[in-house]
Amino acid sequence: MADNAPSVTRTALVRQAGTSKEDVKRTTRRILFGVFMYGVLIFVFVVSALPVVWVIMSAFKDNSAILSSPFSLPNQLNFQAFVQVFTLYNFQTYTLNSLLVASLATLLSLVVYAMGAYVIARFDFPGKSLFYILFTLTLLVPPHTKAQPIFSLILNLRLYDTKTALVVVYLSFGMAMSMFILRAAFMAIPKEFDEAAAIEGASFVRTFWMINLPLAKTGLATAGIMMFLGHWNEYFYAMLLTASAKHRTLPLALAFFTEAFSYDYTQMFAALTVVIIPGIVIYALTQEQVQASVASSGVKG
Amino acid sequence: MKLDKLGRKNLPWVYLFILPSVVVFLTFYLLPIVTVFVTSLTRWDGYNPPTFQGFRNYSLLLSRSVFLISLRNLLWWSLIAGTLHVGFGVLVAFLFSRRPVGWKAVRTVYMIPNVISGAAWAMIYRFIFNNDFGLLNGMIRVFAPGFNVKWLFQSPYAFWAVTLTWLFYAVIITLIVHADLMSIPAELHEAAHIDGATGLQIAWRIDLPLCRFSIGTSVILSITSRIAMYEAVALTTRGGPGDDTMNIPIILVNAITDMNYGYANAAAVSMFVLGIVTLVLVNWLFRMNRRVY
The missing domain is CATH 1.10.3720.10 (MetI-like)
Known part of the structure; x- marks a missing residue:
């Protein structure tokens, strides 16, 4: 939606008429939006995957490893x-x-x-x-x-x-x-x-x-x-x-x-x-x- | 009704084929629902025949603080579900519609919490909030060693801990709204672009109103799931500490265990009524009886 044909022509029109200051503003906004967008997506990914990954990982650790270092990878694959x-x-x-x-x-x-x-x-x-x-x-x-x-x-x-x-x-x-x-x-x-x-x-x-x-x-x-x-x-x-x-x-x-x-x-x-x-x-x-x-x-x- | 040739000849077969579904409907839907409504007006222990006592179960329900707290919790949870929870799902749907890199992978992973058992999910969160080995306190202790909170067993945290078990998991909303977004004609966006609308304006003025139906449906779905929320409470806090996280399904199950069937069914009727109130209210709020296009 963001980069289809009409928006390109529109940007071109603006560029002809507008100042470089406006260009800068537009670019900053685009970058900020990108950061926000990927931030949200990464958050979604983490809140959905992390609990499951953590549970599976902990099943291979012993009690003391679970208590002392919740984020560490298991040392061995102990079934x-x-x-x-x-x-x-x-x-x-x-x-x-x-x-x-x-x-x-x-x-x-x-x-x-x-x-x-x-x-x-x-x-x-x-x-x-x-x-x-x-x-x-x-x-x-x-x-x-x-x-x-x-x-x-x-x-x-x-x-x-x-x-x-x-x-x-x-x-x-x-x-x-x-x-x-x-x-x-x-x-x-x-x-x-x-x-x-x-x-x-x-x-x-x-x-x-x-x-x-x-x-x-x-x-x-x-x-x-x-x-x-x-x-x-x-x-x-x-x-x-x-x-x-x-x-x-x-x-x-x-x-x-x-x-x-x-x-x-x-x-x-x-x-x-x-x-x-x-x-x-x-x-x-x-x-x-x-x-x-x-x-x-x-x-x- | 006019019957076609094939239909008339096969009418006995047709009814024979639909019979099993009708039997299931009668035994597991109609009969139970009628029983619930009728016996909610009686005193009934399951052994002796029910005795009619008018609306006594309802006045009893309304006089008990555990039910009033449940209603208050439900009101808060519904408000959070209808705004933050649905809002988050819609936001993710809008981001998906821009097809950023990796959005399909995120969509796939986002579904995982919804395909595993609600009981297991409640357990996972019980572990995450555990004070000794939980993920959350483990993370906090990286910055603040010696931090100690039993999220699920201390007031006022328990309410918010239970809220967090579902708050961000809005994948159903995302999928419904995303499907709706995809069906908006591209010409509308092009026209808006040519008229000089910004991306935010298009989202706010065009896409959101056009997705009214799916967003309204999402609000209804998310509030009715709060009314029926059982595992997320029963397997984490059991309604405690005190009655902080009480809700109606817990009252219902406790009443069945106490052989207090009339009272249990009054609680069930209250769930029905709240569901229908939600349906009507959201329908009206979102003007869902009017056409979009």
Whole structure:
């Protein structure tokens, strides 16, 4: 924007008419703005990256190094704390729990909401717009406000303190965002495919499963990534709906762990690293999709 | 409604396909919300059937200082979120739109705090503010050896420490506003340039008003996330010291733990109401019901 054609001609005009004093003023202003701009960008970079880098670095240092020199690089790559966190403190169970709950909930959500979004995108039927409006309005419901009814519901279903409870509750979380993304994905597929399939005698389910679902895979991937990230990171309902260590997910395990082992800094940092790395890796692999879906819908997870 | 041929033939299938979504909606949205509103008017411990008692839970809520402090905190946090937090996100979006060297890398890194667990982020900040090994006091002690403050456990610092866990992390706002900025027609800027407007004038008089929708949305998003802020408080200060950093979700969870379900749901309704008030107020402030172009 700053250096496009009109501004160049304008500067030239000013230069013809103006004095050199004005030139100096303009240059100073440009330099000051540049300093300000890069200052802000560096600040953004530092406040976002430094906490994470510091946590990962500290996981490789011993207690005394963490206390005496918080900024120093670790002397050696010592994975002992990670080994301990996994073998002595059951983090492999928690990691598996998180993986299981997040993947199952994501897969089930994709099936349920793809079916719903498909018929909303493709067919006219009584109640269609009402359903769509209601489904997307769920975005406005803060998850915490439903805490008690969902807690009681899970108790009544005899699912309290199970991984199933988390899968079922997480399944409901992605509703608005999935409907948003998946409906758009199905609407982008030309209707002729469906008509051709109907002429060939393909059944309704087959048309959906074999033709539409594969063609909507970009949308499915985006919705899936966003939901998986959200489920992987979820803490509130995991805390509310589970009690025993057997069914703990990573974020919850982290909270318990730091309460119990607050004297062993290295292990605390190692546990924290274990919890944050997968999210960062998933994001690093899929950043285009994540950024695009955040920009378009303004929601995450 | 007029049905096309394909639609009429497949109507049973269509309803079968939408059924799972409807079931999820009814069980996890409609039923819970109705329950919350109805039982907020009752005394209910979860075992015995709820007994109607009018607005007693609400008057109880309003008479307790912990709720009033939560409201005061929320008001401050909302003001900070709506001005400084959104302002920072918008500023970064404007800087991105000038495509400075490395802006894409900064954008990528800026997203990181948002893709890791809120619980983990709260932990990270608990460590940063730790008095013994924390990053912040470590930095301060370089200049002032012997410096000692327990940021999260001393009044009045705790409130500001909790604020700092989210204040600068406005990447969602940056992305929404940046997308909006990119869609402003280039001709507008060229015309303004030819008329002799400076960069600042263009940003202030043209870009900002044209991004009204995304900025309004950002204000709503950032305030509603303050209403629902749980991990950033529960895993750092737990509402303390005293009730310095109390907020409504903490009251809600405590009430559920105390088997005081009617009271918990009154707190939940207050969150709903505050969310809707925010929505209406910001809509009106930003004239979001009027078209931009």
